[in-house]
Amino acid sequence: ASIADAARACADKLGPADILVNNAGILRAGPLAQLPLEEWNTLLAVNLTGYLLCAQAFRPQMLGRPAALVHIASIAASNPQPRSGGYSPSKAAVAMLSRQLALEWGPDGIRSNIVSPGLIRTPMSETFYQAPGVKERREQMLPARRIGTPQDIADAVIFLASPRSSYVTGGEILVDGGLDQVVMELTPRPGY
Numbered sequence: 001a002s003i004a005d006a007a008r009a010c011a012d013k014l015g016p017a018d019i020l021v022n023n024a025g026i027l028r029a030g031p032l033a034q035l036p037l038e039e040w041n042t043l044l045a046v047n048l049t050g051y052l053l054c055a056q057a058f059r060p061q062m063l064g065r066p067a068a069l070v071h072i073a074s075i076a077a078s079n080p081q082p083r084s085g086g087y088s089p090s091k092a093a094v095a096m097l098s099r100q101l102a103l104e105w106g107p108d109g110i111r112s113n114i115v116s117p118g119l120i121r122t123p124m125s126e127t128f129y130q131a132p133g134v135k136e137r138r139e140q141m142l143p144a145r146r147i148g149t150p151q152d153i154a155d156a157v158i159f160l161a162s163p164r165s166s167y168v169t170g171g172e173i174l175v176d177g178g179l180d181q182v183v184m185e186l187t188p189r190p191g192y
Contacts, residue, residue, distance in 0.1 A: 003050075007057040016061035019161045022051040022094075023072040027124060028085045035085045047090035051097060055112075062110050068161045069105075069112040071098040072153070075176050077116060079183070091116075095172065102170035111169035113160045118176025120148040143178030 010017060026046045028039045051071055076084060077091040094114070101112035119138055121129065129135050129147075139145055156173045159165055174180050 003053045003057045007054075007061065010058075011061055017058050018062060018065060018067045019070070020054060020058045020062075020068075021070045021072070021157055021161065022054055024050050025072070025074070025087075025091070025124065027087050029083055030085050031083060032085060040086050043086040043090045044093070047087070048093045048097065051094055055101060059105065059110065063108055065109060066163070066166065067110045068165075069098070069101060069110060070157050070160045071095075071112070071114050072157075073098070073114050073116045073172070075116050075118045075174060075180055079180065098172075099170045106169055111160075111165070113165070113168060113170070114172040115153060115156045115160065116172055116174050116176070117153050118142075118148060118174065118179040120150065120153060120175075122150060141179075141182060142176075143181060146177060148175060148177055 007017070024046050026043060028035065028043055055069055071094050073094040074087070074091040076088040077095045080088040095116070098112045098114045101110070105112060119125070119142065135147060139147060152175050156175050160168065160171075160173065
């Protein structure tokens, strides 16, 4: 079945969509110098192209009334991660796709926004927490002093999908426990 078929099936069962949440992501670890083109293309297909295809498929249902697109990106979109291959570039592209959709589809009543998670405990990130002490060290470096949960992401998505954010488009909410704010704190600075 195609994405267009899925969009039609959703409309048939639930009525026309006025909210679309694009949430997909895979990670292929390793440096870009050794990333095979096939893996790069797979990353972009899942992490970026699928978002565009879903938005295009659901757009006709959203025309003529207030609607919202919410795209899950990552703080890796603006903070490249060591050995994450194409993940950071793919999520940066998601952020720009969302902003482009906000610009182009805004006049049609369709808002487009981004939620960028930081350290969130999910099945995809579980391997990062298997070594003893990693969770505790990560919590100590975060101003929030805890690792995020999927519910933290859901709360931001609900806000951006709701009428309470009707004047927010092309925006981004970082759900990262303050991780984005500690970059300079972790950078050695002589004399301080």
